[in-house]
Amino acid sequence: MTLLTTLLKELRHHAVQAALAVLGLAVAVALLTAVRMTSAAAERETRRVMRDLGFNLRIVARETEPDRFWRLGYSEFTLPESSVQRLAAQHGVFLTFNHLTPTLERPFPAAGGEALLTGLGPSVIGPGEKKQPMGFVIPSGQLFLGATVAQRLGADRGGTVTLSNRVFTVARVLTESGTPDDIRIFAALSDAQALLGLPGRISEIQAVDCLCLTSEQDVLAHLRTALAEALPEARVIQVRHLADARARQRQMAERYAAFSVPLAVGAAALWIGALMMLNVRERRAEIGLWRALGRSSWAIAALFLGRAALLGVFGALAGAVIGTGMAMAWGPKLFPVTAGALAPDPQLILWTLLGTPLVAAAAALTPALLAVAQDPAETLRTD
Amino acid sequence: MLRCEQICRRFQGPGGTLTALDQISFAADRGDFVVIQGPSGSGKTTLLLTLGGLLRPDHGVVRVDGQDLYALPQAARCRFRAQTLGFVFQLFHLVPYLSVLDNVLAGLPGSVDGAARRRAADLLEELGLAARSAHRPSALSAGERQRTALARALVKKPAIILADEPTGNLDPDNASAVFRRLDAFRREGGVVVAVTHGHDADPHATHTLRLQQGRLAELLPVP
Numbered sequence: 001m002t003l004l005t006t007l008l009k010e011l012r013h014h015a016v017q018a019a020l021a022v023l024g025l026a027v028a029v030a031l032l033t034a035v036r037m038t039s040a041a042a043e044r045e046t047r048r049v050m051r052d053l054g055f056n057l058r059i060v061a062r063e064t065e066p067d068r069f070w071r072l073g074y075s076e077f078t079l080p081e082s083s084v085q086r087l088a089a090q091h092g093v094f095l096t097f098n099h100l101t102p103t104l105e106r107p108f109p110a111a112g113g114e115a116l117l118t119g120l121g122p123s124v125i126g127p128g129e130k131k132q133p134m135g136f137v138i139p140s141g142q143l144f145l146g147a148t149v150a151q152r153l154g155a156d157r158g159g160t161v162t163l164s165n166r167v168f169t170v171a172r173v174l175t176e177s178g179t180p181d182d183i184r185i186f187a188a189l190s191d192a193q194a195l196l197g198l199p200g201r202i203s204e205i206q207a208v209d210c211l212c213l214t215s216e217q218d219v220l221a222h223l224r225t226a227l228a229e230a231l232p233e234a235r236v237i238q239v240r241h242l243a244d245a246r247a248r249q250r251q252m253a254e255r256y257a258a259f260s261v262p263l264a265v266g267a268a269a270l271w272i273g274a275l276m277m278l279n280v281r282e283r284r285a286e287i288g289l290w291r292a293l294g295r296s297s298w299a300i301a302a303l304f305l306g307r308a309a310l311l312g313v314f315g316a317l318a319g320a321v322i323g324t325g326m327a328m329a330w331g332p333k334l335f336p337v338t339a340g341a342l343a344p345d346p347q348l349i350l351w352t353l354l355g356t357p358l359v360a361a362a363a364a365l366t367p368a369l370l371a372v373a374q375d376p377a378e379t380l381r382t383d
Numbered sequence: 384m385l386r387c388e389q390i391c392r393r394f395q396g397p398g399g400t401l402t403a404l405d406q407i408s409f410a411a412d413r414g415d416f417v418v419i420q421g422p423s424g425s426g427k428t429t430l431l432l433t434l435g436g437l438l439r440p441d442h443g444v445v446r447v448d449g450q451d452l453y454a455l456p457q458a459a460r461c462r463f464r465a466q467t468l469g470f471v472f473q474l475f476h477l478v479p480y481l482s483v484l485d486n487v488l489a490g491l492p493g494s495v496d497g498a499a500r501r502r503a504a505d506l507l508e509e510l511g512l513a514a515r516s517a518h519r520p521s522a523l524s525a526g527e528r529q530r531t532a533l534a535r536a537l538v539k540k541p542a543i544i545l546a547d548e549p550t551g552n553l554d555p556d557n558a559s560a561v562f563r564r565l566d567a568f569r570r571e572g573g574v575v576v577a578v579t580h581g582h583d584a585d586p587h588a589t590h591t592l593r594l595q596q597g598r599l600a601e602l603l604p605v606p
Contacts, residue, residue, distance in 0.1 A: 001481075001485055009481060012480065013480030014477060174459045285476055286476075286478055293465060293490060293535075294461045294463070294464035295461065295465070296462075374435050377429075377437050380428075380432060380437065380547075381429065381432060
């Protein structure tokens with residue numbers, strides 16, 4: 001009779017105790033699986049929400065006067081468009097900045113009033129990253145119009161608008177936002193440069209900071225040091241409330257994961273440890289008998305460590321199914337924006353199946369050692 | 384074959400030190416059936432467990448074929464016990480989740496081959512348990528449980544069987560059957576050491592040890 005057969009027979013004999021152990025492990029694994037899956041979904045959702053909040057860094061020419069910059073909303077000075085590539089080529093820049101988006105912004109006459117013409121170039125992201133672009137991606141010959149300017153031009157989606165004798169298709173009319181976006185005309189960077197007579201020039205590089213530090217952590221000093229090395233002719237302005245919101249959200253998600261995972265693992269380990277202790281107490285006579293039959297300490301420890309590991313396998317299987325099911329059932333309601341990205345995580349399931357038996361066996365170590373150390377004479381003596 | 388010399392064993396209890404065994408010496412050779420008698424608390428089971436390598440004496444030596452049992456490291460003592468000794472207990476101590484056949488096979492050291500299975504089946508047949516081999520211990524009567532425990536002790540063909548009140552929970556018929564089988568084992572060249580406070584074993588005994596408060600009160604070779 002193999003160890004596995006013996007363990008299975010023992011589990012069947014102590015069915016209630018085994019079921020309680022599997023239940024405890026399954027609940028912990030299910031929570032862990034659901035929390036990990038929904039945490040990943042929450043991170044995706046947060047990233048999307050944060051992306052929609054927009055860029056939080058503006059890199060402008062060093063000569064830019066802050067008072068005029070804030071009054072006008074853009075820098076009157078320009079940088080060469082190649083600054084983006086120079087910045088991107090700097091070693092380690094993507095540890096600090098990401099989504100580097102060359103931007104040219106200037107006032108532009110539109111239907112008897114004044115709009116802001118904003119040209120957006122393609123974003124540059126870190127090498128090997130698969131991030132979605134943060135800003136608008138506008139093909140040449142197309143425009144995205146702010147609500148106010150669209151109304152003034154009498155333009156609708158799919159219609160055409162003529163700017164400086166050039167005809168553009170209105171690809172999108174933005175919802176009224178209550179921000180300067182309402183008077184913006186978004187165009188491809190090359191089109192804006194042509195319309196403004198500034199070929200190869202940009203007024204700023206919009207970016208997102210990757211440090212995810214809050215304002216108390218002096219993020220600006222880090223950013224300025226990084227930029228001074230990469231692009232000394234530029235300066236960085238941080239839109240602090242956006243950066244703080246992003247950093248706090250990410251830190252909160254990390255703290256939550258750091259708290260929930262050890263909690264679930266610890267609770268499961270305590271539960272299985274307590275049940276294994278009970279099992280050892282119940283089987284004192286049996287342990288004495290195995291000793292009398294000449295079983296080694298290792299063989300006796302294997303009865304309990306193997307039992308815990310086997311319970312871990314059953315608990316992990318049940319928990320992975322339940323947890324994945326829970327996340328798939330409730331995740332889309334919790335995270336409607338990124339619901340489509342929710343899917344069973346084979347890597348998480350694999351780690352769960354490998355890790356749970358190990359955690360269970362580790363939790364059973366003390367009971368197993370107690371079983372090994374038990375004096376057989378105490379349980380076998382009837383005199 | 385089995386020799387113990389000046390065995391002493393004391394236990395510390397709330398009431399002070401209790402001397403369970405005091406200077407016990409005796410020897411048994413192949414073909415001997417040693418019955419240890421005495422009232423409750425006289426140290427009979429303590430002596431049996433000490434002979435079985437399960438309870439280290441405070442003083443004295445237990446030798447089997449010249450080997451000092453307690454001079455062996457624990458792992459070697461386990462192997463020795465697995466290969467040489469068979470135990471039968473008053474409370475049977477069957478593994479509750481194993482079938483009768485598996486309980487008998489549990490007495491074997493190492494892996495179980497076809498020959499071992501056949502021997503186990505033959506023993507169950509001989510002890511009238513063939514029809515019960517797939518049953519769990521909870522489905523057996525006291526007599527059947529003890530015969531299962533006896534088969535477990537016999538299956539590995541040990542040199543010595545140590546039996547602690549083996550008939551303490553049995554009716555006279557079952558008690559007689561158990562002692563008859565132990566006697567057959569002795570006649571085949573084995574050594575039996577049986578603890579009992581009754582006289583059921585007397586017809587089979589070659590030696591009788593009488594213990595009184597941990598001391599050897601009497602050592603009687605039976606004619």
